[in-house]
Amino acid sequence: MAEVELDEVGELGDQLPSGAGAFLKTVKHKKPQTIAVREFLGFWGYKRRGASIVRVIERALAQRGLTSSPEIVKADYYGDVTILDRRDLAEDADLEIGWPISSVLDVEKELIAVGPDESLIAVETLMVMHDFSQIPVLSKTGRDLYGSVTWKSIARWSGERSEGTARQAMDANSHSAQSSENLLDHIENIIKYEYLYIRDPSNMYVGILTATDLAQSFHSTSGPFIKIGEIESRLRVIVNELPLPVIQQAKQPTDQSRQINDASDLTFGEYVRIIQNPEHWDQLRLPFDRATVVKNLEEVNQIRNDVMHFRPNLDGQTTSAIDRCLNWLRVSRSK
Structure with missing residues (x-):
């Protein structure tokens, strides 16, 4: 930074x-x-x-x-x-409305491309070195996409490998989209064709989004989503050990319309409000330091909105706070 x-x-x-x-x-x-x-x-x-x-x-x-x-x-x-x-x-x-394609791109990862006259051996070398399944064939300006060299297009080319060029072995039917376009509109094609090249507003090609990238993005977002659900379930069990009047008092006094029958009717912030109360903490007999636990719960409460709305780009600090919360919750009733 x-x-x-x-x-x-x-x-x-x-x-x-x-x-x-x-x-x-x-x-x-x-x-x-x-x-x-x-x-x-x-x-x-x-x-x-x-x-x-x-x-x-x-x-x-x-x-x-x-x-x-x-x-x-x-x-x-x-x-x-x-x-x-x-x-x-x-x-x-x-x-x-919606998520732009650029929201799931690794913006620090340079798009590696070749020119149309690049030797096929050089192209294959780059693909092997970077573990690519495809590589774009671009003009020197980076704004004209001629096609893609893929392992399939190389296999289809019948010429002499040592004399071949990217232009001769490429597949001209490449797929691209603007970085601002809605990601959901392109998921079907990314899965079908396995990749999508991305252009910025100046029509410069800046990245590639593959089916593997989509899967990794989904995993990095869905994982915390599932963990937050487990955190809320475990907090609900803990808070439900308190008398019902205590649980009902966690609701904001101005909130008259919502009825509280048990901990499942509370918000995450209300769980935090209950646990940070020293008297309630003593009643729950949790075998941890209250200040440390409350600080962690406040962190998770802050990031919960990002997670539950499937915002991409959850960073290490976010996922670490979630994991720390699950660690103490999973052993809270085993001690």
């Missing part, structure tokens, strides 16, 4: 980079500002949109009565995002 100069300190104690602070000060009611996603992330010294940095940015915006359109996490990584006053949100006509 690049070092950034810190300037402002927000209400929650977050130090705001000076570049971000200067930019956000230009955003006024009825005067939104548009900025490249990569430039905006760069204020914080980041390239990736992990869950932790997204929360930091969203918190910085919320503290100033601002928001983004689309959400930072849903914006095309190679495109722009508009930062605006929350009061202007209802008037904004450019709200986007």
